[in-house]
Amino acid sequence: MDINFLLKDNKAIFLAYDHGLEHGPSDFLTKETANPEYILNLAYEAGFQGVIFQKGVAEKFYTPEWKSKIPLILKLNGKTKWQNDEPYSPAVCSPEYAKELGASAVGYTLYPGSNREAEMFKEFGQIAQKARELEMPIIAWVYPRSKKITNEESPEVVQYAARIALELGADMAKIKYSGSKESFQRAVEVANPVKVVLSGGSKVSEEDFLQIVKDVMEAGATGLAVGRNVWQADNPFEISKKIYNIVFGSKQ
Numbered sequence: 001m002d003i004n005f006l007l008k009d010n011k012a013i014f015l016a017y018d019h020g021l022e023h024g025p026s027d028f029l030t031k032e033t034a035n036p037e038y039i040l041n042l043a044y045e046a047g048f049q050g051v052i053f054q055k056g057v058a059e060k061f062y063t064p065e066w067k068s069k070i071p072l073i074l075k076l077n078g079k080t081k082w083q084n085d086e087p088y089s090p091a092v093c094s095p096e097y098a099k100e101l102g103a104s105a106v107g108y109t110l111y112p113g114s115n116r117e118a119e120m121f122k123e124f125g126q127i128a129q130k131a132r133e134l135e136m137p138i139i140a141w142v143y144p145r146s147k148k149i150t151n152e153e154s155p156e157v158v159q160y161a162a163r164i165a166l167e168l169g170a171d172m173a174k175i176k177y178s179g180s181k182e183s184f185q186r187a188v189e190v191a192n193p194v195k196v197v198l199s200g201g202s203k204v205s206e207e208d209f210l211q212i213v214k215d216v217m218e219a220g221a222t223g224l225a226v227g228r229n230v231w232q233a234d235n236p237f238e239i240s241k242k243i244y245n246i247v248f249g250s251k252q
């Protein structure tokens with residue numbers, strides 16, 4: 001499957017929900033949002049193009065019924081928040097298993113700059129090759145991270161991240177916001193033809209977040225793959241509608 005099959009009008013909003021592993025349950029501010037069923041329902045009702053889970057959540061919640069309603073992007077690697085200085089995030093499952101779980105695409109986080117960069121680049125290469133054989137698109141979360149990198153959201157670092165996705169053979173790059181529309185536009189340009197989606201980051205005010213969404217879409221992004229700014233909002237359904245209207249330029 002080509003990545004374009006996951007898009008609607010060449011755009012996409014994916015609901016990221018792998019935070020239980022990456023940050024722990026403290027990210028889930030309410031009882032509802034700790035429940036993957038709530039997230040599936042939100043993604044479906046709000047018109048998202050896919051939901052992002054780790055394998056354990058997919059095994060327990062991504063039933064054949066959900067498969068018929070919303071695509072799954074399976075995150076193949078992951079780590080905890082305690083591994084952040086020179087991070088290494090090895091695969092916890094394979095593209096073959098992702099396919100068995102019903103995933104339409106796979107995701108893998110790279111931490112360029114980390115002392116463990118070489119291991120991740122090697123594994124990403126092997127996984128991307130396997131994903132291609134299985135006709136599953138691969139989305140690279142590219143988060144340069146190391147004691148050597150002081151600001152992982154600087155334009156230079158984000159643009160470099162976008163280009164790494166192209167160099168290493170990803171179909172889509174998920175990158176942080178670089179602080180301005182202009183600098184993000186450059187990130188989109190240097191990744192081309194790899195599609196770029198915004199990684200949301202920690203929760204900010206609704207107004208600020210919607211402005212970032214506008215900026216990245218005007219900068220040529222394909223869309224978003226966000227979590228906290230949606231499901232930590234006071235009303236996740238309401239903010240999802242607003243995001244949808246900006247990304248697709250129309251009412252849902």
Ligand code: FBP
Nearest residue numbers: 016018019022199200201226227228
């Ligand atoms: P958010 O929109 O909530 O930032 O989610 C995007 C994401 O990449 C998640 O998929 C992942 O769990 C998290 O951010 C990792 O964030 P970080 O490594 O920056 O703490």
